Amino acid sequence: MRWLLIFLSVMFSKSVLAEDSGKVLFNQLCANCHVSQRGKRIAPPMFAVKQHVKMAYPKREEFIHRIVGWVKEPDAEIALMQGAVKKFGVMPKQDIDDKALRRVAGYLYE
Ligand code: HEC
Structure with a gap:
């Protein structure tokens, strides 16, 4: 029982960490372009990118x-967003x- 609890808490903290780092990585690697900075746009916003990619590739x-x-x-x-x-x-x-990259992508999929 004790081992089970330890096992579960390790698993749980790991998955939380992985999620966090997907978000952190996204902010470091993609947000510069994909999140508008004071109204200036140099790339499509990430929610739109996500929508396009999910429509074409619905499976995780x-x-x-x-x-x-x-x-x-x-x-x-091969770009989905020709516009x-x-x-x-x-x-x-x-x-x-x-x-x-897989971590960022997993974070974007959720
Ligand atoms: C230097 C700016 C820049 C950075 C950094 C950047 N992007 Fe982009 N991205 C763009 C631009 C501009 C487009 C729109 C043109 C296009 O589709 O190629 C785009 C389009 C996309 C698309 C749509 C592709 C399609 O099929 O049309 C995806 C998916 C994407 N980006 C993912 C990412 C991810 C994930 C990251 C971070 C790891 C990232 N981008 C970082 C500029 C950037």
Whole structure:
């Protein structure tokens, strides 16, 4: 029983941490462009990005796969947001490791 409690509390604190760091990573890596700064826009707002990607990739795993692939290799030809590509230009490639990106993507999916 004691071990079960310890196990559960470790599991619980881990999942909370993972969620937090997805959010923290998003704020560090994506928010600069995807959250408007004093009304100035240089990229579409994240809720709109999320909506587009979720519509095309409704399953969690596919959604994460798409986000990870996109951030490492953005490509106007496969962009879902053609209007945004015209308006802002294609997103610059971001050099971020897969593990961090998966966390950001998981956070965005929730
Ligand atoms: C330097 C600015 C910049 C940063 C940093 C940035 N983005 Fe973007 N992003 C853009 C712009 C501009 C677009 C709109 C044009 C496009 O779709 O390529 C975009 C579009 C997107 C799209 C839509 C792709 C599509 O199919 O059209 C996704 C998904 C995305 N960003 C995810 C992210 C994530 C996740 C991060 C952080 C890891 C991030 N972006 C960081 C500028 C940025």
